[in-house]
Amino acid sequence: MAESGLLEDLYREIILDHYRQPRNRNATIEPTCSADGANPLCGDQVRVDVALVDGVIEAISFSGQGCSISQASASMMTEYVKGRTVAEALQGVDAFQQMMLTGEAPDLEGFDDIASLVGVAKFAARVKCASLGWKTLAQALAEGGGTVTTDDGSR
Template sequence: MEDLYREIILDHYRQPRNRHAIESPSCSADGSNPLCGDQVTVAVVVDGDRITEIGFSGQGCSISQASASMMTEYVRGRTVAEARAGVDAFQQMMTTGTVAGLEGFDDIDALVGVAKFPARVKCASLAWKTLEQALNEGGAPVTTPVTTDERNSNG
């Protein structure tokens, strides 16, 4: 069990970073896993090609909420291209079970254990997929439903 619930994950769950509303976001997206009830909203401010502010809200299991907290810590201050690369690296980690080695943010590696629990991968991936969706909206302040629930997506 300690493979899954590393102390750093519980720390992000209990004291989430960047869990706040964003005044006038450049773009945002809602994500949910209907089967388990995880829900995350991600809003970002993009200035030029850089993400200057990011905030999230939501409710759900410790994995989904800790992953959201870590994601925002990683993304804030990075370029949109770097954020997208982070999304890909995270998905890679969930698929292969080897640490992403995301530069400058070791906390995320604690989520590597999730790959051993297939039922929980969708929880960990939710915030990252939601971020990707927000960025795909091309800066327009729209909200689009995202799901990482395999029974509700075509993936």
């Protein structure tokens, strides 16, 4: 699809790689907190399980189904936050949300692969797909876990 640069902005090779071979998907862990996320209108679903030890994400797993953007973004998210503290992970969530808002990749250690999702910011309809895993992580880390949705109710 060489004639379509727009498309390659959205679907960088690293994104397709994470979609085809997701990291930490359905990993066997003993979670201390979890959350479910969904875009009901699109059908994207992500579940995030986290094993916290002394404020550090020792292990993480995600599961679910959805488009390549939602699943690749969740996969990258798990790679990024594994071994980081809760505070660092939440900083990553903020950085990701900022990237979706501004269309500019943050200068953050370990964010190189994730920065490949910067092109999503140009596709308003897809931002909620990319954000789903990150928002679900934040929900899992917040006390009590629960359910999040990144749909705004529009159809």
